[in-house]
Every structure is written in structure tokens, then in C-alpha cells.
Amino acid sequence: MRAAVQSAMEKRLDEAKTRPAQTVNVDEVAEIVKSIVNSLEGDITAGEAKVYSELDALAKIIRNAKAEIAELRADEIRQRHLPVAQDELDAVVSATEAATNAIMAAAEKIEATAGAIGGEHGDGLTDAVTAIYEACTFQDITGQRIKKVVRTLRQIEEKVAGLLTALGAHGDDAAGDAAAAEPGKPGAGPTDAELLNGPQLPVNAMNQDDIDAILNGSD
Amino acid sequence: MAVDMNMPILIVDDYKTMLRIIRNLLKQLGFDNVDEATDGSAALQKLRQKDFALVISDWNMEPMTGIELLREVRADAKLKNLPFIMVTAESKTENVISAKAAGVSNYIVKPFNAATLKMKLSAVLGQF
Numbered sequence: 001m002r003a004a005v006q007s008a009m010e011k012r013l014d015e016a017k018t019r020p021a022q023t024v025n026v027d028e029v030a031e032i033v034k035s036i037v038n039s040l041e042g043d044i045t046a047g048e049a050k051v052y053s054e055l056d057a058l059a060k061i062i063r064n065a066k067a068e069i070a071e072l073r074a075d076e077i078r079q080r081h082l083p084v085a086q087d088e089l090d091a092v093v094s095a096t097e098a099a100t101n102a103i104m105a106a107a108e109k110i111e112a113t114a115g116a117i118g119g120e121h122g123d124g125l126t127d128a129v130t131a132i133y134e135a136c137t138f139q140d141i142t143g144q145r146i147k148k149v150v151r152t153l154r155q156i157e158e159k160v161a162g163l164l165t166a167l168g169a170h171g172d173d174a175a176g177d178a179a180a181a182e183p184g185k186p187g188a189g190p191t192d193a194e195l196l197n198g199p200q201l202p203v204n205a206m207n208q209d210d211i212d213a214i215l216n217g218s219d
Numbered sequence: 220m221a222v223d224m225n226m227p228i229l230i231v232d233d234y235k236t237m238l239r240i241i242r243n244l245l246k247q248l249g250f251d252n253v254d255e256a257t258d259g260s261a262a263l264q265k266l267r268q269k270d271f272a273l274v275i276s277d278w279n280m281e282p283m284t285g286i287e288l289l290r291e292v293r294a295d296a297k298l299k300n301l302p303f304i305m306v307t308a309e310s311k312t313e314n315v316i317s318a319k320a321a322g323v324s325n326y327i328v329k330p331f332n333a334a335t336l337k338m339k340l341s342a343v344l345g346q347f
Contacts, residue, residue, distance in 0.1 A: 100236050108243065130247060130333050133240050137330040140237045144279065144308055190313050192286060196279050199308035199329070206310045208335060211326050214315045 030066075033059045069163065078160045082153050089146045089153075100139040107132040144198045222347035224249045226272035231255070231262040231288065232306075233280040241275060241306070244333050248340065249347070259283025263291050266298055273344065278307035278314070286321055293322040302343045306331065 012032055033055050044052065107129045114125035199205070228250055230241045238255045245253055254271070256262035260283040262276065274292065278285035285305055292298045305318050308329040318326055325339045341347060 097234075097236060101239075104236065104239055104243075111243075111247075126247070130244070133243050134330070134332045136236065136240055140232075140234045141308055141330055143234065190317070192284060195286065195309065195311075195314055195317055196284070197309055197311050197314070198279065200310050206312065206315070206328070208328050208331070211310065211315050211328055214312060215319055215323075215326055 030059060030062050033062070074160050074163050078157055078164065082157045082160070086150050086153055089150055093143050093146050096139050096142060100136050103132065104136055107136075141199050148198045220345065222344050223272070224347065225252050226250070226344075227252045227254065227270065228273045228275065229254050229256060229262060229265060229271045231257070231259065231274065231276035231280070231285065233257050233277065237277065241336075244336055247333065248337055259285060259288030259291070262288055266292065266301070267295075271301065273340075274301060274303045275306055276303065278305055278309045278318075286317060289318065289321045289323055304339055304343060 012035075036055055110125055111129040114122045114129065116122075117125065228245065230238055230245075230253060232238050232241070232255075235257070238257075242253050242255070245251075254265060254269075256265055258280040259276070262274065263283070265271075266274070274288075276285040276288055283291075285307065289303055289305070292301055292303060302324045303322070304325045304327060305323050306327040306329060307314070310328045315326055324343045327335060327339050
């Protein structure tokens with residue numbers, strides 16, 4: 001009898017082990033543990049009692065973890081908080097773009113006036129306008145930085161979906177997301193997609209001199 | 220040989236504001252004959268329709284990126300010698316190495332200033 005139960009349990013455990021980690025259902029793990037515990041009922045040896053005790057502790061850990069994760073309201077994080085955060089960031093990009101275009105339009109009018117004035121004062125105005133144009137490149141950089149944050153939020157969303165799948169709720173698209181996130185084949189160098197890193201934080205970024213050194217072959 | 224200040228230049232960027240900034244800076248430097256495209260495929264279409272003397276392109280665009288545009292240009296018998304400057308926030312070593320391998324003429328990292336743009340244009344086109 002026990003041999004049959006053990007064989008059935010081993011088969012189920014082997015099946016669970018072959019699946020990607022995020023798709024193993026916590027309820028299923030708890031059920032397997034419960035089945036093992038049930039198979040140990042009746043006259044049991046000291047060794048079996050120890051196993052029973054450890055399995056019982058494992059079942060408690062799983063129950064507690066499940067309760068704690070449920071308190072996080074992962075479904076709400078995925079369905080409400082993350083999309084709202086992404087919308088807010090998109091709004092920041094739109095607002096800064098509109099503001100930058102307004103600044104640019106004003107600077108272009110000043111530049112036209114500077115040309116009409118001419119002379120030293122005109123040149124001074126043109127230099128100031130050039131500085132405004134240069135400063136307006138911030139909008140491109142901040143826009144790309146925000147896109148990076150949105151991508152990170154999407155990755156968190158996928159992880160939350162995986163967590164929900166493990167809990168046996170929602171996350172039906174998690175397997176597809178995980179497959180899409182598979183890295184490229186090793187040894188082939190970075191793919192074009194992997195080269196899209198976006199702006200680096202100042203502490204990590206190469207400056208123009210570093211880039212010129214690579215281009216000129218002096219790296 | 221003097222630089223033709225009326226040379227047709229194609230600037231490529233998915234940020235309209237950046238196109239406007241580069242166009243204005245080029246105008247200040249004396250280059251007025253500027254056309255625009257918002258991604259690599261639109262740029263390639265323009266390059267095959269009209270003769271340009273220089274491309275200034277961003278990297279991170281969809282559907283065709285700047286590096287893909289550069290590879291298409293270098294693989295095209297008619298366009299392969301076209302000067303191509305990458306202006307991008309992609310500043311990792313692997314990016315610069317990939318662009319160099321693809322045949323970029325020069326590389327400007329964003330954010331940049333007018334002096335850097337002028338210096339890189341001079342390096343590619345000659346002093347002006």
C-alpha cells in the first residue's frame with residue numbers, strides 16, 4: 001500500500017519538477033505534502049514520525065507564505081497600481097514634450113529677433129538661444145529614461161503574474177511572458193535588441209572623449 | 220575643398236523635439252537644406268528617392284533602429300559611401316563598437332552641445 005502511495009507521490013513530484021518554477025501551483029505542492037502525510041497515518045516508526053513532523057512544518061510554512069502573499073494583494077498591484085504608474089509616467093513624457101516645444105517656439109522667435117537686431121547684442125541673444133536649444137535635449141533623455149522605468153514596471157508586472165500563477169489565481173499569460181523574456185543565444189554578441197540600453201546614469205555613462213577613443217581605435 | 224553649405228542633410232529621430240533642435244542647430248551653423256524622418260525605414264525610403272550628402276541619425280527608434288538603418292545604407296551599392304553620424308543616448312562601449320563595426324562615420328552622445336555637433340560635422344565633411 002505504502003509502496004503504491006510512494007510511487008504515485010514520486011510521479012507527481014517528478015511532474016512538478018519538470019515544469020518552470022513560476023507555473024508550479026502552491027496548492028498543488030500543499031496537496032502533495034498532505035498526501036504524503038496521510039500515507040504515514042497508522043503505526044509509524046520514529047523515522048517516519050520525524051518526516052511527518054518536518055512535512056507538517058513545511059505545510060505550515062506554505063500556508064503562512066500563501067496568506068502573506070495574499071495580504072500583498074498582488075492582483076491589485078498588477079491590475080491597478082502598475083497600470084496607473086505607467087499612465088502617470090506617460091503623462092509626464094507628454095507634459096514635458098509640450099513644455100519643451102513651447103520653449104523651443106519662444107526661442108525660435110528670439111532667434112529671429114536676434115537676427116534682425118544684429119551686432120553684439122544680436123550675437124549675445126543668438127548664443128543664449130543656442131544654450132536653450134542645447135538644454136532642451138533634456139526632453140529626449142528624460143523621455144528615454146522614463147521609457148526604461150516603464151519597461152521595468154512591465155517586468156515587475158510579469159513577475160507578479162508569475163506569483164499569481166503560483167498561487168493558483170490569474171496570471172494566465174505568465175507562461176507566454178516568460179517565454180518572451182528568454183535571453184539571446186550566448187556567444188553571438190549582443191543582439192540589436194540587447195543594444196537598446198537607453199541613457200546611462202551619469203556614474204555609468206561614457207563621455208564623448210571615451211566614445212571618440214573607441215572610434216579612433218585608441219581604446 | 221570648401222564644404223557645400225547647401226548640401227542636403229537627412230536627420231532621423233523619433234522625437235520631434237530632437238529633430239527641431241538638430242535642425243535649428245544646423246541652421247545656426249549655416250546648413251539650411253535639411254529634411255527629416257522619424258525612423259530608419261522612413262529614412263531609407265527618402266535616401267533611395269533623393270540624393271543626400273549626410274545622414275544624422277538617432278539609434279533607438281521603431282520599427283527600424285539607427286543601427287539597422289546604418290547597415291542598410293552600407294549594404295546599398297548607391298548609398299554605401301554616404302557619411303553617417305549617429306547621435307544617441309546609447310553610450311555603452313558595446314554600442315559604440317557595434318556602430319563602428321557597421322561603418323558609422325562619427326558618433327555623438329546625447330546630451331550634446333552645438334560645439335560638439337560642429338566639431339563632428341567638420342571631422343566628417345571637412346572644416347567649414
